[in-house]
Amino acid sequence: MPHDDHDHPHSLLPPEPALRVKALETILTAKGLVDPAALDEILDTYERKVGPHLGAAVVARAWSDPDYRARLLADATAAIAELEISGRQGEHMVAVENTPETHNMVVCTLCSCYPWPVLGIPPGWYKSDAYRARAVREPRKVLAEFGVTLPDGQKVRVWDSTAEVRYLVIPMRPAGTEGLDEAALARLVTRDSMIGTGLPTGPA
Amino acid sequence: MTRVHDMGGRHGDGPVVPEPQGIVPFFEDWHRSALALTLAAGGLGQWSIDTSRHARECLSPKDYARFSYYEKWIAALADLLVAKGLVTREELAAGSAAPAPAHPKLFRAEAVGPALAKGSPYTRPGPAPDFEPGDRVRTRLPARNTLVPGGHTRLPAYAAGQVGTVILRHGAHVFPDANAHNLGEAPEPLYTVAFSAADLWGEAEAEGDEVTLDLWQSYLEPA
Numbered sequence: 001m002p003h004d005d006h007d008h009p010h011s012l013l014p015p016e017p018a019l020r021v022k023a024l025e026t027i028l029t030a031k032g033l034v035d036p037a038a039l040d041e042i043l044d045t046y047e048r049k050v051g052p053h054l055g056a057a058v059v060a061r062a063w064s065d066p067d068y069r070a071r072l073l074a075d076a077t078a079a080i081a082e083l084e085i086s087g088r089q090g091e092h093m094v095a096v097e098n099t100p101e102t103h104n105m106v107v108c109t110l111c112s113c114y115p116w117p118v119l120g121i122p123p124g125w126y127k128s129d130a131y132r133a134r135a136v137r138e139p140r141k142v143l144a145e146f147g148v149t150l151p152d153g154q155k156v157r158v159w160d161s162t163a164e165v166r167y168l169v170i171p172m173r174p175a176g177t178e179g180l181d182e183a184a185l186a187r188l189v190t191r192d193s194m195i196g197t198g199l200p201t202g203p204a
Numbered sequence: 205m206t207r208v209h210d211m212g213g214r215h216g217d218g219p220v221v222p223e224p225q226g227i228v229p230f231f232e233d234w235h236r237s238a239l240a241l242t243l244a245a246g247g248l249g250q251w252s253i254d255t256s257r258h259a260r261e262c263l264s265p266k267d268y269a270r271f272s273y274y275e276k277w278i279a280a281l282a283d284l285l286v287a288k289g290l291v292t293r294e295e296l297a298a299g300s301a302a303p304a305p306a307h308p309k310l311f312r313a314e315a316v317g318p319a320l321a322k323g324s325p326y327t328r329p330g331p332a333p334d335f336e337p338g339d340r341v342r343t344r345l346p347a348r349n350t351l352v353p354g355g356h357t358r359l360p361a362y363a364a365g366q367v368g369t370v371i372l373r374h375g376a377h378v379f380p381d382a383n384a385h386n387l388g389e390a391p392e393p394l395y396t397v398a399f400s401a402a403d404l405w406g407e408a409e410a411e412g413d414e415v416t417l418d419l420w421q422s423y424l425e426p427a
Contacts, residue, residue: 008263009286010279012296017275018234023299024282025237027291028245032306037313038247039240045320046239051227091323092374094396109212109360111257112273117323121239123223124231127273130217136362137213137401140409145220155412156401160212162358163394163418164253164326165374190225197222 046121052191054085055118055168059194060186062095063173073097076168080118090117090166096159097170098196103154104169105143105196107135108161115166119191126195136160146197169196176203206347206361208265213362213405238274242281247311247319250288254384258356259284330376330391334421339370341397342427343419349381350422356384359423363415366403367427371416372396379420393421 013020028034058080062069072079076093080086093115096104108114109132114122125131134142139156143149150156159167171193177185180203192198211217230236246256259280263271271279285291295301311319335341345365349355358380374394382390398416401408 008267008279008283009293009296010282012293013278013282014299017238017272017278018232019299020275020278020282021234021237021241023296024278025241026299027295027301028241028285030301031291031295031304032310033248033285033290034241034244035306035310035312038244038311038316039237041313041316042240042243042320043236045317047227047230047236050320052225053227086323087321088319088323091325092327092377094372107212109362110209110358111260117321121228123228124273125220125223128217128220129211129214129269131220133211133214133217134220136415137405138409139413142220146222155410155414157398157414157416158401159396160360160363160415160417162360163374163377163380163420165394165396165418192222192225197220198225 046116050087050117051120052118052189052194053186054083054120055115055191055194056186056189057083057182058085058095058118058168059170059189060182062170063177063185064182069170072170080168085117087117089113090115092165093118093168094165095168095170096157098172100151100154100172103150103156103196104159104167105135105139105156106159106161106167106169107132109133109136110162113161113164113166115168118168119194123191143197146192148197148199169194171200174200174202207261208263208268209261210347210361212360235274238278242277243320244311245281245285247315248290248307248309250290250309251284252378252383253324254356254378254380255386256280256284257380258384259287261356326378327375328378328389328391331393331421333373333393333395335370335373335393335395335424335426337370337373340367340427341370341395341424342367343397344423344425351381351387352385355381357381359419360417362404363399363417366399368397368399368403370395371398374418377420379422381420381422395419395421395424397424
């Protein structure tokens, strides 16, 4: 398509966002370009089925099962599929493990690429200009805004998702969780801890 | 030479505001519709993810800055629908269209679950990689699409002309610089390259901090 068409067709739609979307929905439905039932199905997927509880199950399995952890680090897409988790924006997964030496944090500076099958749709802050601009240059200041301060000597590695590879951070297992089963461990794993802007919650 | 979306490292943005954990809710009804419409229309298979990213990047800097996330999606979707001849300017202006039979590639409700769970892999048979983990490589300077002036590229300006170390190889992936412009998938070896934050920014927040990027082979030369 030609780019830099300064007479963008979108400007023909009403200025108010809700009306713009409504107009487009009306046109697409009338022209047989969109199935209204498909819209409901898509929303049901991302409002109810797919979310960070899925990524948390992967992390909890990795914490509990050393063989699974090894498979996850070697081929995350396949290891995640063992839990019947797969799909759009998670076709090429890489798991990156936090250690006492390295804290990992994920961003997409160019758009807002995010591992949807394991985390769901991205939170607003992940898509914000502030996060996209700052995460690569001053990750520690950004972490502080999430209430996270890293210990001295732990380096930060920020993963800018510039291709179709999607990153899942495997946070460090909190101390004092030795007796917990996978389901209990998964409840400690927050969405932000799998993006790298948070840490898992401690045992209750 | 850069576009407005290429904002990595930019100064002047405010704080990042955390949100509650869990599944992210939609804050407006039209956000729900914008997401669903964009995915459903994408399901027609008339454009690639690279083309849709480029459509968003081609919003004017003024629109890109003032539009919220889902407004960008809707604006780019409208532009793509017209560019592909699926919707006319007149229909956009009227906000309505005459009824028409279902498009042969209509993304139907029953296909949604399987399609979302399957995704679209981007690996392809392609050339063998020239680099291996541990190799030092230098990125293109300036960051630009060498096939199409002003075209889509995935090398951010902040990482242009920098020397880093290959840490991962991902096989050959669809090359966005070509695919976004209907020049074919032109698969190339894809790498993850780690850069010292001190090299990128002049000084790092802490010694040893790094930034990694996923970069196609033609963005790189031996260093």
